[in-house]
Amino acid sequence: MKIKEILTVLEEMAPLAYAEDFDNVGLLVGNQNLDATGVLVCHDALENVIDEAIAKNCNLVVCFHPILFAGLKKITGKNYVERAVIKAIRNDIAIFAIHTALDNHQDGVNKIFCDALGLKNTSVLIPKQNFIRKLITFTTPENAEQVRQALFNAGAGNIGNYDDCSFSSTGIGSYRGNEKSNPVIGKQFENVQTNEVKIEVTFEKYLESKILKALFDSHIYEEVAYEIYELQNTHQNIGLGMLGIFEEPMEEEVFLQLVKDKMIAGGIRHSAFTNKKIKKVAVLGGSGSYAIKNAIMAGADAFLTADLKYHQFYEAENQLLLADIGHFESERYTKNYIVDFLRKKILNFAIILSEENTNPVKYL
Numbered sequence: 001m002k003i004k005e006i007l008t009v010l011e012e013m014a015p016l017a018y019a020e021d022f023d024n025v026g027l028l029v030g031n032q033n034l035d036a037t038g039v040l041v042c043h044d045a046l047e048n049v050i051d052e053a054i055a056k057n058c059n060l061v062v063c064f065h066p067i068l069f070a071g072l073k074k075i076t077g078k079n080y081v082e083r084a085v086i087k088a089i090r091n092d093i094a095i096f097a098i099h100t101a102l103d104n105h106q107d108g109v110n111k112i113f114c115d116a117l118g119l120k121n122t123s124v125l126i127p128k129q130n131f132i133r134k135l136i137t138f139t140t141p142e143n144a145e146q147v148r149q150a151l152f153n154a155g156a157g158n159i160g161n162y163d164d165c166s167f168s169s170t171g172i173g174s175y176r177g178n179e180k181s182n183p184v185i186g187k188q189f190e191n192v193q194t195n196e197v198k199i200e201v202t203f204e205k206y207l208e209s210k211i212l213k214a215l216f217d218s219h220i221y222e223e224v225a226y227e228i229y230e231l232q233n234t235h236q237n238i239g240l241g242m243l244g245i246f247e248e249p250m251e252e253e254v255f256l257q258l259v260k261d262k263m264i265a266g267g268i269r270h271s272a273f274t275n276k277k278i279k280k281v282a283v284l285g286g287s288g289s290y291a292i293k294n295a296i297m298a299g300a301d302a303f304l305t306a307d308l309k310y311h312q313f314y315e316a317e318n319q320l321l322l323a324d325i326g327h328f329e330s331e332r333y334t335k336n337y338i339v340d341f342l343r344k345k346i347l348n349f350a351i352i353l354s355e356e357n358t359n360p361v362k363y364l
């Protein structure tokens with residue numbers, strides 16, 4: 001099995017197009033055309049993790065955080081990033097980072113966070129914008145089903161928990177072909193009016209070239225008439241942060257103790273108690289201070305995230321319980337999810353969970 005085949009499975013888990021623009025995801029180091037010897041899954045691809053990969057004969061390291069983020073101008077081994085990269089290159093080890101592609105996925109980091117706490121009825125906290133496009137095309141009634149199916153197979157027509165979504169209407173299309181034309185219906189220079197079906201479907205914008213290929217391959221006309229629009233709609237299944245509900249509301253102190261236990265937090269810093277019971281909770285694994293307002297607007301009783309500064313605790317405004325549970329802790333089960341996913345998709349292959357603890361923060 002080639003490394004690139006494993007990367008294809010990782011893209012199935014979370015398309016890289018889901019990542020935020022500022023991010024640096026995908027294959028960061030290495031040659032994807034090499035045969036894979038084993039996969040080591042970790043949170044941070046530090047030098048000790050590369051050592052572990054060497055010891056366990058894994059030439060692909062899949063990490064959550066990208067070790068290369070801001071770019072390198074010199075590679076001399078003067079810091080932890082350069083040392084990890086040098087060691088990986090020297091030992092023919094590829095490094096792949098998934099990061100916000102998995103943060104934004106409905107089954108990703110924040111769903112894993114919600115599941116760990118027992119939160120139900122989850123929904124995305126900040127649905128992604130400018131991610132959905134609409135295709136409109138016109139064809140004969142006889143060709144319509146073939147075109148619809150081809151578009152669905154290419155990934156169009158998914159809305160929330162539904163697939164194969166489209167809208168079709170009928171009308172009269174008209175055209176006249178020139179001397180170079182070869183019309184399916186009518187002849188050159190003939191004014192044709194014919195029954196047509198207008199098909200409308202939405203799709204995630206990164207799929208556009210695949211969708212257009214499916215359209216052209218399945219459509220019977222010489223010239224395929226189509227229109228693509230950018231939609232203002234948010235994508236309800238993709239985005240940062242997640243909301244979830246406890247079946248039974250609980251006191252704030254009980255809630256924080258549950259979070260501490262389930263997420264194995266070294267300590268929790270939190271805003272003043274609101275004296276409300278906790279039922280609806282917003283979570284955002286990693287640095288999530290930017291989402292405090294979203295959590296309040298969503299009516300959450302508590303917001304769990306990490307990397308909060310002193311003044312940001314004031315932003316709770318006594319409207320919710322704001323808690324910083326630690327960056328690593330809030331994302332701690334992500335690597336287990338990646339391992340489980342890969343093991344389900346790739347059988348009889350060494351997919352190993354790293355044993356190195358890469359959390360840079362220690363607690364007294």
Ligand SMILES: [Zn+2]
Nearest residue numbers: 285286287331
């Ligand atoms: Zn993080």
